[in-house]
Amino acid sequence: MSSNTLTMGEVAARTLADEMRRDPTIWVLGEDVEMGGIFAQYKGLFQEFGAQRVVNTPISESTIMGAGLGAALVGTRPVIEMRIADFVLPAIDELVNQIAKVRYMFGGQARASLVARMPHGLMAGSAAQHSQIIESWFVNVPGLVVAAPSTALDLAGLLRTALRSDDPVVFFEPKALFKTSADMPDDWPAIPFGKAAHLSAGDDVTIVSWAQAMPVAKTAAAELADARVGVDLFDLRSLWPWDRDAIVASVARTRRLVVVQEGVGAAGFGAEVAATVGEAVSALKGIRRVASPRIPVPFAPTLEEACWIRPGMITKAVKEVLAL
Amino acid sequence: MRHLLHRRWRLHEAFVKINGIKRGLWRAVDHIEHPVCLSLMGARLDVPVASREVTAPPRPSLMQIPSHKTDHCAFLRELYRRMKAIRVFEDTCVAAHKAGEMPGYIHSSAGQEAVPVGVCSALRTDDRITSTHRGHGHGLAKGSDLDGMMAELYGKEAGLCGGKGGSMHVADFSVGMLGANGIVAGGIPIACGAAQGLRLLGSDAIVACFFGDGAVNRGPFLEGMNWAAIYKLPVLFVCEDNTFSAFTHSSTTTAGPGPLARAESCGVSGERVDGNDVLAVHEAALRLSSEARAGGGPRFLWAKTYRFSGHVSVDPAAYRSQADLDAALAHDPLALARAKLAKAGLPEADIAALDSEVQADILRSQARARTLPYPHRAQAFMDVQDMGAPA
Numbered sequence: 004m005s006s007n008t009l010t011m012g013e014v015a016a017r018t019l020a021d022e023m024r025r026d027p028t029i030w031v032l033g034e035d036v037e038m039g040g041i042f043a044q045y046k047g048l049f050q051e052f053g054a055q056r057v058v059n060t061p062i063s064e065s066t067i068m069g070a071g072l073g074a075a076l077v078g079t080r081p082v083i084e085m086r087i088a089d090f091v092l093p094a095i096d097e098l099v100n101q102i103a104k105v106r107y108m109f110g111g112q113a114r115a116s117l118v119a120r121m122p123h124g125l126m127a128g129s130a131a132q133h134s135q136i137i138e139s140w141f142v143n144v145p146g147l148v149v150a151a152p153s154t155a156l157d158l159a160g161l162l163r164t165a166l167r168s169d170d171p172v173v174f175f176e177p178k179a180l181f182k183t184s185a186d187m188p189d190d191w192p193a194i195p196f197g198k199a200a201h202l203s204a205g206d207d208v209t210i211v212s213w214a215q216a217m218p219v220a221k222t223a224a225a226e227l228a229d230a231r232v233g234v235d236l237f238d239l240r241s242l243w244p245w246d247r248d249a250i251v252a253s254v255a256r257t258r259r260l261v262v263v264q265e266g267v268g269a270a271g272f273g274a275e276v277a278a279t280v281g282e283a284v285s286a287l288k289g290i291r292r293v294a295s296p297r298i299p300v301p302f303a304p305t306l307e308e309a310c311w312i313r314p315g316m317i318t319k320a321v322k323e324v325l326a327l
Numbered sequence: 328m329r330h331l332l333h334r335r336w337r338l339h340e341a342f343v344k345i346n347g348i349k350r351g352l353w354r355a356v357d358h359i360e361h362p363v364c365l366s367l368m369g370a371r372l373d374v375p376v377a378s379r380e381v382t383a384p385p386r387p388s389l390m391q392i393p394s395h396k397t398d399h400c401a402f403l404r405e406l407y408r409r410m411k412a413i414r415v416f417e418d419t420c421v422a423a424h425k426a427g428e429m430p431g432y433i434h435s436s437a438g439q440e441a442v443p444v445g446v447c448s449a450l451r452t453d454d455r456i457t458s459t460h461r462g463h464g465h466g467l468a469k470g471s472d473l474d475g476m477m478a479e480l481y482g483k484e485a486g487l488c489g490g491k492g493g494s495m496h497v498a499d500f501s502v503g504m505l506g507a508n509g510i511v512a513g514g515i516p517i518a519c520g521a522a523q524g525l526r527l528l529g530s531d532a533i534v535a536c537f538f539g540d541g542a543v544n545r546g547p548f549l550e551g552m553n554w555a556a557i558y559k560l561p562v563l564f565v566c567e568d569n570t571f572s573a574f575t576h577s578s579t580t581t582a583g584p585g586p587l588a589r590a591e592s593c594g595v596s597g598e599r600v601d602g603n604d605v606l607a608v609h610e611a612a613l614r615l616s617s618e619a620r621a622g623g624g625p626r627f628l629w630a631k632t633y634r635f636s637g638h639v640s641v642d643p644a645a646y647r648s649q650a651d652l653d654a655a656l657a658h659d660p661l662a663l664a665r666a667k668l669a670k671a672g673l674p675e676a677d678i679a680a681l682d683s684e685v686q687a688d689i690l691r692s693q694a695r696a697r698t699l700p701y702p703h704r705a706q707a708f709m710d711v712q713d714m715g716a717p718a
Contacts, residue, residue, distance in 0.1 A: 030527060055527060061557065063550035069516020070554065073534075074524030076505050076517065077455065081524075093546075100510055101517065108496040109506060110489030111710040148714045170712045196714045244715030 007188070012043035012181040014155040015162065018191060019045070019082065022166045023052055026080065029166060030056040032067055033084025033120075041086060042122060042181035068094035068119065072102050075117045080166065088123035088175060089135050102171045103146030115146075115171040118162070122178035123151075124215035124265055125310055131299035134310075136266025138214070141173045142243045142275065148172040148196055149242040153217035155185045157240050160194030167193065177215045197244030205233025208321050209253040211276055212263040213239040216293075216312045220263045223317035232321065233257075242272050250276065251283045258288040259324040263317055265310075268294025289324035293317055392448055400671040404681065406448055406605050407664045410440035411685045412473070413464040414661050419689055420463070420480055420494075421640045428697070430482050431493050436464040438635030441660035442567045443468035445608025446535055446628070449616050453532045455503040455521050457514030459567075460495050462507030465537050471499040477692040483699040490702045491710070503532075512542035515551035515564075522560040533561040533620050535612075541572030543586045552593040555625035562625040563616045564590065568602065569634035574646060590627040597627025603660035606667065632660065 009017075016039070023029045030052075031045060037059035039046035049057040060067050064085065071083035085091045091098060102115045125134050141149050148170045152158040158176060165172035199211075203224060212220035217238050224234045235253045239245050254260045260280050262273035273292045281290065295310040393401035417437045423429040436443075439461075447456065447468035458465040466476055471487065479486025479497050486492075487499050498506035505521060508514045518536030525532050542548050543566065555562045566586040570577060583589070587599055600611045608630055615626035633655035637644035644652075668678060708717045 028528070032523075058523070058558075061550070061553060063554060065547045066516040066519060066550040066554045069513075069547065070520030070523060073457075073505070073517035073520025073522070074527070075520075076500075077521045077524040077528065077530075079524040079527055081520070096510055096513065097516060101508075101513060105506065106712070107710050108488060108492040109498040109500070110487065110491045112488065112498055112500045113506070145711050145717075148712060168714060170714050 007186055008184050009155065009187050010043070010182055010184050011155040011158060011177075012040075012046065014159050014185075014187060014191070015042075015044035015176070015181075016046045016048060018159040018162050019166075020048055020051060022163060023048070023056065026166070028079045029082065030058065030074075030079060031082045031084060032058040032060050032071060034060055034062055034067070034086050036060075036084055040084060042176075042178060044120075044122075044176070044181060045084070064090055064093040065097055068097035069101065071117050071119070072097060072105070072115055075115050076105070076113055081117045082166070083117060083119040085119060085121040087133060087178060088121040088137055089132050091119070091121050091137075098141075098147075098173070099144050103144045107146060114169045116169045118165045118172045118174050120174045120176060122176045122181070124177050124179055125300065125307075126179045127304070127307065128302065129300070130302040134300040136214075136264075136271075136295075138175050138242055138266070139270060139272040139275070142272055146171065147243065149175070150196065150240070151175040151214040151242050152240050153177055153180070153212075153214050153238055155183075155187065156191060157194060157200065157238070159191040161196065161240060163191075163193035164196060168196075175214060179215055180218070194240070196241040197246055198240070199246035199249050200238040200240055201249065202236040202238060203228070203234055205235045206257060207233040208259040208261060208324060209235045209237070209250065209257045210261045210263060210317070210321070211237045211239060211250055213242065213272075214265060216263045216265045219312045219314055220317055223263075223314040223321070226314060226318055227321055232325070234321075239276075245276075247279055247283075251280060254280045254284045254287065258284070258286055259327070260287075260290045261293060261317060261320045261324060262290070263293045263312060265312055266295050267297045268292050269297050289327035291320035291324055293320050400668070400673055403606070403664070403668045403671050404673055406444055406609065407661075407668045407678075408681060408685060409444045409448070409468055410605060410661050410664055411682060412689065413440045413443070413467050415686055415689045416463060416467060416473070416477075417636075419693055421636065423693065424640045429480055431480075431495075433480075433494055433640040434461040434638065435636040435640065436461045436634075438655065438660065439567060439569050439602070439632045440464055441605035441608050441664065442565065442602050442630045442632055443537065445605045445630075446537075446563070446565050446612040448609050449612035450535055451532065453503060453530070454616075455505050455518075455525070455532065455534045457505050457518040457521070457534065457536045458507045459514065459537055459539055459542075460507060460509050460511070461539070461569075462497060462537075463494065466497055466499055466502075466504045466507070469499070469504045470502040471497075471504055473688065474692050474695060475499065477689075477696040478699055481696040481699070482701060483696055484702040484706070485699050489706060491706070512538055512545035512547045512551075514538060515542065515547045516554075518562050518564075519551050519554045519558075519560055522555070522562045523558060526560070531561075531620060533563060533616055535563045535565055535616070537565045537567055539572070540566060540568040540570065540577045540581065540586065542566075543589055544572070544581060549589070549593070552590050552595050552625075552627075556594045559622065559624035561619040561622075563612065563619055564595065564597070564625060564627045565612075566627070566629045568629060568631045570632075571634055571638065571647075573638045574642065576647070585629065587627055587629040595625050595627050597629065599629040599631065602630030602632030603658050603663060605660060605664050633658070
């Protein structure tokens, strides 16, 4: 491995350390951040920045989230760690009723400039309360920005932008990918929200994905390319704002769309992508959504399989729209 | 200066001659007439040659408080004046709502005035407070602009929140009032974090956190007590115990010996006071906030009082007996403060004149609010967010 090969967790920790050196008002609060977080995404930060800026908290999700807001209201920039996305549910009042709305309710007097980080996605054997995908709930909440990167470089770039913006950002991180390694370039620049990554160009079908479904979509796209199907492949990277223009322009050309997401498809973010494209592209030939069924994530591997997105599901959907 | 762009502001323009050259001097003021930016324009008036942001000094509180020790009568007069202002404000707003001219609904704090006034008179301007859905009194006691609050309750553009928050979300950051809150106990975690943030920034300001007796049955109450205790945060928790959890007597919903015992179980010490005695509240708040400011950790003030009105303006409070209400009215904090003021030596004629002055001030404010414009419809789409703002 080259010296620039880093795990996603290492990239996340180094990026945050960079930003904390730049801005002394950035600090972290959450459970077990002192030991580096459960995905090593805070490793080394406590040693460098101390207990005032890396605050190990009780298991009090409401107050982790609400205290983050209070600290933002007096001028600091908290990074709120939720451990996993499922645990934001005890803090939903603080996030949805308070953080998302303070700027608006108070007529612009206040900003909730903070980042609420929540590793999400299916993880083998984690079952119904540790493996949910609830990203689309937050897209439905005015005031929130929603990030869902799938690669280390995108995570770094979006995290930088989140920490430099005045908006509250709900930052979903692909938890099953934290240990994966990638060859990193020297610079990890900030990446704007609302700008998809265009991963391959093709004229036959547009495939849109994000987060943990993205690597699966890449595998499927490679198989399709081998079969001489021209795939226009996008990683959305952020769900609000999202790159509506790029996707609509692509489908206007290919006239076929497959949206691939982890988590329940009904009212999932894939539905928003499909509906938007359906409204905007008149000469549409076909749309398919690949997503999990509307069941809680089961435990037994044989049952859990029902929730996983596999490349074959994507290639099948592509073949269906190509036949239209 | 990017962060100023989202604020609503208006421009004042003047011309000045500097070294014989006529230049434009622009002053941007926000919706409550605070200067936010000064720009000296070049000769062509289109490019600023010098600009600076203005950090507006905190506006004076309702009135600077005379010293308790050197002028006891003047001190009591100011406490009474604030309480009277809150009472008249609440009664005026309830009447305006019932008359159909004020939108929404009003959670009146009539009967509870001694708590916010006693506590806020023990705070500094840079101390912060968090409030509740019954928050007008907290804001006024902390020094919020009367006209701005009245206009907000009328939903007018000139309101403290531009008409976007209304009664339940009224906030005034210029005096450290971090917002009323439509969620019971919602302010508790916010107060903890504000104290933590202030400490990180090197400030010795403290946070007073107001909540009601209903809030002690919500999870964030326990979380917040524990949280403030483990980090030894400078928070003064103020349980404004008005006897009712919305439409229900709290004795039927709360187990155990009460809020203070719950705080003490987390190592947060405090006092129980007669929440109708403004002087007792003030003195306790001063003691406890000084301890918290000095690094002693959080403190708890349990102020027992009584809500004269129903839960909201339309609630006749049929669930309580006339005898209970009569007993509470006989212990009216405003009447008690008035009697103390008379005993301290202020002649009845002067107190009556003060009453009239407060009454007139609030009626003038109401008359003004009535004539003000509602926000433009475009405002509905502003101040949502920067990234992904509504199209």
